Amino acid sequence: MKFYMAPLEEVTGYVYRKAYHDFFCPMDKYFAPFIAAKPNRGRIFNYKEKNDILPEHNEGLYLVPQILTNNSEDFIRTAKGLKEYGYEEINLNLGCPSKPVVNGGRGSGFLERKEDLRRFLDDIFQLDMRISIKTRAGRWETEEIGPLADLFLEYPIEEWILHPRVQADFYRGSPRTDAFSKAYERVYREEEKGECFFCYNGDIFSVEDYERILAEFPRIDGVMLGRGILAYPGLLDNIKGNPGPDLKIWGDFLERLEEDFCRISVSEEKALFKLKELWCYFRYAFPETDIWDQGIKRAKNMDGYRRAVRKMLEEYRQNPKGTFPHGRERPGGRFGGL
Template sequence: MMMQIELYFAPLEGVTDVWFRNIHARLFPNTCTRYFAPFFTPTKDNLLTQRDRFALSHENNHGCIPIPQIMGNDPELFLAAARELTAMGYDEVNLNLGCPSGTVVSKKRGAGFLSETDLLDSFFDTVFNDSLFSPPGVSARMRISVKTRLGMFSIDEFPDILAILNRYPIAELILHPRLRTEMYRGEIHSDMTAHTIQHTNHPLCCNGDLFSYADVLALQKQLPKMPHAFMLGRGAVANPNLFTEVRQALAGETVTPLTKNQLQQFSDAMLEDAKSRLSGERHVLFRMKELWSYWITLFEDADADRKRMKKATTLSEFCAATASLFARCPLSPNPTFSPDR
């Protein structure tokens, strides 16, 4: 029997929030196996803000209960926040070791935690000695998965990082094979993904620049064995049908690409949602401009409408531009996100 591959929706802060997840799960149900929530940062005064609680509450995630993600380097705060999450019904939490943003890294969090290997080691030591995560397996109440980059400045940092991760009973390792300095641009180090799948003790999830089913098939070919999962981010924001396409391609079936009609329904639902809960046209416009920065890359001959969208200062100007785009421009034959368009 063929192994069922796991396909995850990556967390994108400010994009794949609770509202986005709900709409994706409603219009493209059961196409990805898990959603990962964008990170929250517990503090001593506030383990989870009201906003974090709302976004993670099971009752607000219909068909899209995510894996929550914690940003931080303090094991006690991590444990306290994880306890709160168990009370909310969660049995897994993800640790963010990848965020490249300057404000995060300067606090030695996210990718910044990767250059503090002693601190990282003692973080896991403390966490895995706590009864919440120990003993691992059936009796622990919670599991930890880790989402990591290769290091801060050089891929030579990665062997030490991987050696630490290998010492602990991590449930799954999600690898974005770039350095912090590379942010989200440039070639990914897919040779490092191949190296990691051979040398990790954990199930591996591959992330990074998987924008089309062809990208997934190409990566799969480079790997010595099938990973546990693929995680899709920007490509799936742009093409919400991508999980279906990847699943079909991996099964050797004919791929049914995204249609304009599907994208229109998705964008209409996002617009309705934004109008219903955001106060003021400016906020709605901002949300739609952000989402359209992904969707626009799927179209051919879209330069004129792209300019109109960018220039729009009112929602009606913006909607006129998107209506013109849908009427005028074809989707590319295999609609695929492009970071350069």
């Protein structure tokens, strides 16, 4: 079984990825949050995108950059730009459910435009690079998955990561395992011919969630972990039968994040903001304290933040452990409801 870190825009950037990789159970692959391909002029990457994929910021880990577009020329240009940085494998985002993206016919909004999508795939699979896709089960209805599977499996896809919700679900309810099941049957029927690597993604927040998916879909090749691993970075250790990280490791991990964000941010305020954004997830690993509400969330500056974290690490009496709650998209509004 392969384990992948999901891309979460504004959350799983290179600082977090590298710290996770150095301190916790390493993932087989890390998927970078999407790069929105730009029209055929000017710079291929903006400052933030470039920093995120620079090889020196991702040393020692296997990164798969992701592209969001419905224009094959823009995709190819961006992919070639990534190749110049040494990337041979790239991922196409066919899953993003956000309104502006979908209204522009990109992300999961591209899934309902089958003929355009076919032309797009015809073009991009001419590239001499490995291309994987990350998709939802459809735009409106899970019935869309059958024809989508037929379409995708016509191409030499490196791997197919399926998050079995439709765009209209956003993150509501539970993943539609019936839709995953249809794709699963189709992929492994096809695999008799030895093709696509198939990966499950969605709401794996505990070992029990993982085992349930594995019991239902024993032949899957990989699982991708997102909010679950953010909330509790010991999840992969636990899945592999090992104990999760102790407070000492947490302390070193948090110190690294603090140092790196302070070093790269234009102001202390920005660094604090990034750390709070991550703590919107980390708080679930510390269910026995109200340090998030009482200290970290309220911290007005880095000194306040450091004091709150230090206090928590000194006073917390057990190994951090917890789960992201089912039924929540993310821990609050755009920036965690801060």
